Amino acid sequence: MLAVVDLSIISFFIFGPFLRSGPSYLIIDYMIAVWILAELLARAFATGSIKAFLKRPMTWIDLVILATLLFPDGLFNFAFLRAMRLWAVGGSPLFALILERLGGRRYKDIARASLNFLVFLFMVTGFVYTTFFYHQSGLVGFVDALYFTVATMTTTGFGDITLPGVLGKLTSVVTMIVGISLFVRLAQAIVRPYKVLYPCEKCGLQRHEVDAVHCKACGHLLNIPNDND
Helix, strand or coil: CHHHHHHHHHHHHHCHHHHCCCHHHHHHHHHHHHHHHHHHHHHHHHHCCHHHHHCCHHHHHHHHHHHHHHCCCCCHHHHHHHHHHHHHHHCCHHHHHHHHHHCHHHHHHHHHHHHHHHHHHHHHHHHHHHHHHCCCCCCHHHHHHHHHHHHHHCCCCCCCCCCCHHHHHHHHHHHHHHHHHHHHHHHHHHHCCCCEECCCCCCCCCEECCCCCECCCCCCECCCCHHHC
């Protein structure tokens, strides 16, 4: 259920231009705000310590998102930060169950790399959309922003859509540097051979082949449990 709500927040931002002129926009906006506020209060109560609660990065992410929902007109330019709620999806029990059914730890690195890539993709797309393309009607502006972001992150650089001014150039530079790093990280997670996360007791090497008997760094005898597969 929590994963569905988190995905609904992203969907609401994407399809917001179709609803923004009508009363349904504010209704959905405040309904999501109430849900996030209730979730924050529940987590604070479960933690039992305000200090520990405030130390969690997800707490501050939710507080920023809550502010953009409570003040949709004044803080609309910061609505792209809602994409960070995808990290909450990654920590949900449903997501963990899906990974376990797919193969458990074998897909953990791929899932983490994919999640980081998607969060950055939607954050940059949202920022570009609200800053440069929101004047366009319907879904055209968002598609242009998404197209620009993907072309920049992959360094394709078609050049048919560019961002004006100094802010546009700086946005393009940051998107290229961070985006290509995340893209390469995702590609490595997909194509590299799977290794078990099992620290060697002697040298501390973390990753080993699934059928490894000895550590390839120091030769120490390993005892990797079968349930790592």
